[in-house]
Amino acid sequence: MSNNQFKRGELYSVVNGMATTAVARRLQKNFRNAGLDITIEQWSVLYHLWKEDGLSQLELGNRTFRDKASTTRLIDNLEKQELVVRVASKEDRRINLVYLTDIAKPLQQITYELANQTMNEALLDITKEEIDIVKNVFQRVYDNLTNKDLL
Amino acid sequence: MSNNQFKRGELYSVVNGMATTAVARRLQKNFRNAGLDITIEQWSVLYHLWKEDGLSQLELGNRTFRDKASTTRLIDNLEKQELVVRVASKEDRRINLVYLTDIAKPLQQITYELANQTMNEALLDITKEEIDIVKNVFQRVYDNLTNKDLL
DNA sequence: GACATATAGTTAGTTATGCAACTAATATAA
DNA sequence: TTATATTAGTTGCATAACTAACTATATGTC
Structure with a gap:
């Protein structure tokens, strides 16, 4: 059951609708103009963190329809760009909580505007x-x- | 305009519907049981060749919502597995026509049954x-x- | 407490994706 | 007819996808 989840590559578009693509394209272009090279996939992770900061990697994977391996590497890349940091949970040290950095936070406003x-x-x-x-x-x-x- | 086409990674699922995924999964499992390791993506190319054999790479790319670079490499892999051959067009030697081999042809029957x-x-x-x-x-x-x- | 099991995340390996720069063949225009 | 532009396909590059095998921590049961 736990392994019986949607896979992003196949179903993300269906679930989120065609408009997601257009939103992401627009965001990507806009970020690039501002000197930030954020992929469509990275954007989908940020989007969920803006809604709720400090999610675990697994939870982010569930919300973006990715398996944990893909999630790991997406967050690797986001961390490299310093948009996100991993913090080990105090309650359960297996868990990485993912937090937005001060660089990522201000991007939320323009993201939401473009998305709307x-x-x-x-x-x-x-x-x-x-x-x-x-x-x-x-x-x-x-x-x-x-x-x-x-x- | 010519460059303004769907990109598969983002929209294929929408266009073809959620059921495509399930069809492809079932096909993949079945092919694997028969010793043939065909990916979901390769299957989508074969599907169009069964409908109309001898399409150009560009036309295959259009019908499966891929850019030409992705199409090139998918056909590379299909050719390695000897499911498909490239034949240069006599009229226009820039064009590669893609034909099913005798290995691929008999797979059509089971594919259609499973798909239906x-x-x-x-x-x-x-x-x-x-x-x-x-x-x-x-x-x-x-x-x-x-x-x-x-x- | 000790052993088996489950869970969160990482790593390795292969395929696929999109962009951009390239080659080769064809079409158009001067 | 030569120069220019267009078209079909390939290649290089970086990111991403999924599977499977792995590590480390946590939980459950005896």
Whole structure:
């Protein structure tokens, strides 16, 4: 069960929607203009840390649909760029808690602005009912497949 | 414009739907049992060749949402496994036409069977109307974003 | 307490991805 | 017809993906 999770490479786009790509592209371009070379994948990790700082690597992997090996290396790279630090948990020393640095924190504002703006453009003429149907269909397809151990 | 195409890593899942993953997993497991180690990505190329043999690399890249560099290397690997051969086009010698070998051809039957079976399981209780709505929403999100050059 | 088991994370190995710079062949324009 | 631009494909580079094997810490059971 614990090993029966989504894999990012295959399903991330579905789960997060097509607009994610556009948001990430825009962010990437913007960060690059500001001298920061952040990949789309790294951005997805930062995004979750802005929502909740100090997550464990495993939890970050779950939230971004990555296995732990991929998560390890993504955080390696983020640490190299000093956007993030690993801190061993006091309660359980197996666990690394990941915290944003002072370099990463100010990026949140512009990220959110760009994300909102892009989402609004992407979903311009899509109604709430349609979004609900799409979500519901995905959930049922997912259920149908996981029931058969196919995902 | 020509460079403004989908990139597989980001959008393949959306375009082809979640069920693709399950189909590919099942195929991969089955092929492996038969001694053939075909990756999910390689399978996606074979799939299009079964539909239409002798496509150019560029056309294969378009149909599988990959850039030409990725396509080159996927076909390298398929050629190593002798599932596919490159033949220079007589009309335009820049073009490589990609053909299935006699090893690859018989795999089509089992592939299609598994794909149908998996699709039926995935879409078990989804109605045609719902599928149409999902497709339509994707198309409109895609249009909204490409209109702004965001994809 | 000791031994087996589970969990968090790392490392190694292979494939894949995207960008950019390149080669070779073809098409266009002067 | 020669110079220029375009097109198809390849190669180099860095990042990322997944699997499997590994280390270290924690938990459970006898």
